[in-house]
Each structure stands twice: as structure tokens, then as C-alpha cells.
Amino acid sequence: MSVGTVSTASTPSKSHRSRSESYQKLKEKDFATTSFESDSDDSLYRKLIPSIYAYSSLHGCIDQLIPTNYKFLESSIGLSPKSLGMLTFAQKFTQGLFTIISGIICDRQISATNKQLENSHKNLISLEEGDRNEEDGNQSGNWIERESEYREEEYEARSLSSRSEASEESQLLQYSEDINFLRIWPAYFMMVTTIGWGMVMISMIFASNFLQMLTLLCFMGAFLSLMGPLTQSVIGTFNNIGRSEHFGNLFLSQNIGRLFCISATANIMGHYFDFTWALLSFSFLSFLFSIFLYKSCIEHALQQKGGKPLHRKTLSYTGEHALIVHISVQLRGIFSKLSYGKLKDFINDYSYVISNKSAWLMLVMGIVNGIPRHSLNFTMMWLQYCGLSPLLATTVYSSSWISAILISPFVGKASDYIESIYPWIGRQALAQTAILLRIIFMIILLRYIPWGSNYFFYYLVVSILIGFMAGWPGVGASRPILCQIVLPHHRATLFAMFSLFETIGSAIFGAPIVGLLAQSYFGYDSSLKKEIGEIISSNNLHAMRTLQLNANALANSMLIMTVIPWILTIALFGLLRLTYRQDQNGNNQTILS
Numbered sequence: 001m002s003v004g005t006v007s008t009a010s011t012p013s014k015s016h017r018s019r020s021e022s023y024q025k026l027k028e029k030d031f032a033t034t035s036f037e038s039d040s041d042d043s044l045y046r047k048l049i050p051s052i053y054a055y056s057s058l059h060g061c062i063d064q065l066i067p068t069n070y071k072f073l074e075s076s077i078g079l080s081p082k083s084l085g086m087l088t089f090a091q092k093f094t095q096g097l098f099t100i101i102s103g104i105i106c107d108r109q110i111s112a113t114n115k116q117l118e119n120s121h122k123n124l125i126s127l128e129e130g131d132r133n134e135e136d137g138n139q140s141g142n143w144i145e146r147e148s149e150y151r152e153e154e155y156e157a158r159s160l161s162s163r164s165e166a167s168e169e170s171q172l173l174q175y176s177e178d179i180n181f182l183r184i185w186p187a188y189f190m191m192v193t194t195i196g197w198g199m200v201m202i203s204m205i206f207a208s209n210f211l212q213m214l215t216l217l218c219f220m221g222a223f224l225s226l227m228g229p230l231t232q233s234v235i236g237t238f239n240n241i242g243r244s245e246h247f248g249n250l251f252l253s254q255n256i257g258r259l260f261c262i263s264a265t266a267n268i269m270g271h272y273f274d275f276t277w278a279l280l281s282f283s284f285l286s287f288l289f290s291i292f293l294y295k296s297c298i299e300h301a302l303q304q305k306g307g308k309p310l311h312r313k314t315l316s317y318t319g320e321h322a323l324i325v326h327i328s329v330q331l332r333g334i335f336s337k338l339s340y341g342k343l344k345d346f347i348n349d350y351s352y353v354i355s356n357k358s359a360w361l362m363l364v365m366g367i368v369n370g371i372p373r374h375s376l377n378f379t380m381m382w383l384q385y386c387g388l389s390p391l392l393a394t395t396v397y398s399s400s401w402i403s404a405i406l407i408s409p410f411v412g413k414a415s416d417y418i419e420s421i422y423p424w425i426g427r428q429a430l431a432q433t434a435i436l437l438r439i440i441f442m443i444i445l446l447r448y449i450p451w452g453s454n455y456f457f458y459y460l461v462v463s464i465l466i467g468f469m470a471g472w473p474g475v476g477a478s479r480p481i482l483c484q485i486v487l488p489h490h491r492a493t494l495f496a497m498f499s500l501f502e503t504i505g506s507a508i509f510g511a512p513i514v515g516l517l518a519q520s521y522f523g524y525d526s527s528l529k530k531e532i533g534e535i536i537s538s539n540n541l542h543a544m545r546t547l548q549l550n551a552n553a554l555a556n557s558m559l560i561m562t563v564i565p566w567i568l569t570i571a572l573f574g575l576l577r578l579t580y581r582q583d584q585n586g587n588n589q590t591i592l593s
Helices: 015-027 044-070 070-076 081-135 142-160 168-182 185-204 210-222 229-237 240-265 270-304 324-338 340-350 351-355 355-386 392-421 428-448 453-468 474-485 488-509 511-520 530-539 541-592
Strands: none
Touching: 044 070, 044 081, 044 168, 044 185, 044 210, 044 240, 044 270, 044 355, 070 081, 070 355, 081 185, 081 210, 081 229, 081 355, 081 488, 081 511, 185 210, 185 229, 185 270, 229 324, 229 488, 240 270, 240 392, 240 474, 240 511, 351 392, 355 392, 355 474, 355 488, 355 511, 355 541, 392 428, 392 453, 392 474, 428 453, 428 474, 428 541, 474 488, 474 541, 488 511, 530 541
């Protein structure tokens, strides 16, 4: 060998070294090895789960604020049960409409991130093969180098960044940064909505009539709409058997937020200054959580981008303007579906749901089962009319949420366990049993416990038993079943559509009907302006009879709008046993094809 000649068999080429180093860096980052539908209970979004739980808790707190203070709104602004029911309907109606938009956005993001993940996985395999070929370089000589050059050309043809003149290593590391940037998209939308919550609550401080409250609650409903589609799409990326556990933890965190709201507002009834302080406190929590999301998730991803541009097709952007550009592109993508061709493709893509009997049953069941939830918004008001002080009423009301919190971690696990023993029927049977017991306890609570604070202990015990039955139909059955009967990349959109009909339908037949029945058919008297505590302490017999009349009117109305829908839900779960297995198998065949 002459001087100055270097053997290619003994010295790795620069391209080999670049491929090996890039491969090792990607392996350390481990972005491309995560799959969306794997056998292990793993997900690309597993690191965001604690933030989603915290978001769910704050969501429950904000959502519970108005129902907890119905009695205050009646005495301060002069709102009747009919007006309170209309406020609830307006918020839920707007929330249902915007849930569709949120669902489409979440599904688009899942699909975009999934495609980027597949591209990075292919590049990782290519690098691994190149790294293995380098180890055999001492035996293969120049032939390996020619093969390496061929692989580089092939990789460049597949690369999304082939338009640039950057080195192969920078391009491959760009993929990992793209994925890291894309997978924090839930934090973007959680941050935007929490800021919206805070702004609406600050505006509510200055509301003094029904129309102002109606307008603000419509805005609140729009910002509250993200919760359902976001959690459905993110938790839907986990393994089937583990999903109920995550939904159970989500239910737990949301109930913690509701309980916190109830406890924080225990002594503010009828005191406008204290209610203002509560609104300011909850808005501060919303702003604080949005800052936390930005600092813990979003800012890190933007800094990692380092100002380098991303391809437009990945729906990712650069710099501090990434959030605004990102959302605007998503909204333009949604409204572009209004064109005939894209709308036709969109409808064809989801047409399989029309023949899915389980999906139709789930839709009707969601509407029917949601009616009691909205009807029970009057529970706090009813307890006060039963002669309980605000503190005792809050204790009884919150005891139901506490028991729901205690049982929620076991709901998902028990549902998964029953489903593993009795596939296709276990979840439904568990939900039917819980609903039947809840009907019995609700009848006892509303009809057979005497009026007065002397029976506080009876109210408390029955309320705890009712709370133990909460969550089983939704967390333990409906949401896991919905994940199984629709395609993975359609979960958020279809959940949003189901949530739209559920929210609007249950809001129409829930709180508004309770208020209408109480005032128009059961003799509710809204002429009382004094505090309930003052009436009881004054021993005014006429006012005391009015309190009892109002308590009975609300109890009868809530009883009708809870027991009847629950009976229908039990029947619908029975019909679901006949269709679930067939529809799930059809969905699996569609995925395989």
C-alpha cells in the first residue's frame, strides 16, 4: 500500500460515523420506539398524564362553581329555578357545539403525530441497519461503502427534510425534535382554555342580571368543551385493558376539583364580596396553571427547537408564535372541510358509524344518562330548603363527591377485571347494578328522610351511598366501550359528536325541566327573600311551610328527572349486550384491512 492511501475496510467513512452517532442519539431519545396501539400500557403522551389529571381537577372545580351557588344567585340577582335552568342549558349547549370543533382538532393532531412517528421509526430502522453494516466494514471493504452510499440516497428520498442542504445527522435529529414538539399539543390547548376560564370568571364579577350571566356562561361553555375530546383521544392511545384505570383516575381528579369548589364556597352564600373573592381565587388558579403548562411543557419544546424551521405538513412551527400559528392552521383545516369534496370524504370516512348499532345505543344512552347529572344541580339548593345550614348542606353534598373520589380508583380496575372474565358483557352488567342501587338510594333520599336539620345524619349516609355508585356507567362502561367500537383516529371526533348530543339533550331535559316542574306543577314559591337561617331562627310558621313546600317541589322534580332516565339507561345497557361483540369484531376487521 502506498503512502497516503487509506483502506476503506479499516477506517469508517464520515457518513458511517454520522449514521452511527445519529442512530445512538435517536435511541437515547427513544421517540420512535413508542407505538400508539401496542400491547404494553404505553403511550406517546404518558408524560402529559399528570398535567391532564390536574387540568381535569381544575375543570371540575370551574364547572361546579355555578351549580353550587344557585341559592346565592336566586337571592342576589333574583333568578328563579327556571332562569337557573336556562343558564345551565345555555352553558351546556355552547359546550356541546364547541366540543365538535375540539374533537376534530384532537383527531387531526393524533393523526399528524402518528404520521411523524411512523416516519421517524422508518428512519431509525434505516440508521440501525447502517450501524450494523458499519460493524462488518473490515470484511466487506469498498462494497459496504458503496452500499452505504446507496442507503444514504434512499434515505434522502424518504426524508421529510430533503429539501434542505443540512447534514444527515441534523436532519435525523430534527425528526426527534419534531416529535417532541408535536406531542405536547395537548398542553397548548389546555393553556388556552384555562386562560379563557380565568377571563370569564373575572368578567362574572361585574355581572348583575340574567342576560349578562347568560352571555358569560356561553363563553364558559366554549372554553370547557376541550376536556372530553382531549382526554378521550389521549387516553385512547393506551392499551385497551388499561384504559378504564386512566378514565377512573380522570374521574377521581375531576371529583377532587368539584369537592374543592364545594368546600371553598361553603360559607359564601348570600355574601357578594366573598363570592367575588371566590371568582378571583379560581381565576388566579386558572392563570397559574396556564403558566405552569407553558413553563413545564411548551417553553421547553420551543427552546429545544432552537429557532429551526419545520415542514408545514407536520403542523409544527417555530418560535414564540408557534401557539397562534398552530391553532390558526388547525382551525383553517377544520373549516376547509366545508368544501364539497372534503366534506364528502369526511362523511365517507365516518360512514361506518351509521351501521354501528352499538354506537347508536351509546348515543341515546349518553343523552338519557346525562339528564340526572344536570337535574341534580339543584341538590345544594334543595338541601338548604330542607333546613340544613350552608355548612351542613355543603357537608352532605360534598360527601357524595368524597365517596365518588374514594371509589373511583377501583371503578376502572374492577371494570377491567370483570371485562377480562366476562368479555362483551361484564362492563354492562356492572353499570346496570350500580344504576339500580343508585335508584333505590335516590328514592330514599328524596322521599323518605324527614325535613329538618335533626336528620342531618340520614342525609349524610344516603348521600355517601349514592356517591359510591357514581362513575360506574361512564368510567367503567361507556367510555371504554366507545374506544372499542370506533376506529382509533376517529375517537375524539366521534366522542365530541356523542358529547354534543348528550350535552344538549341532557341540558334540555335536565335542569330546565326540573325548574319548570318545580314552579309550574309542584308549587315552588320564589317569593322568599330572607336567608333560610333567619327564617328558621325566627320561627315564622308561614315561612317555614314555604320552605317545606319548596323542598318538596324540588325533590319531586329531581326524582322524576333522575329515576326515569336511569331506568331507561338500564334497558339500553341490556340492548348493548346484543350488539357490542359484533360491532367490536367489525371494528377490529376494519383496522386489520
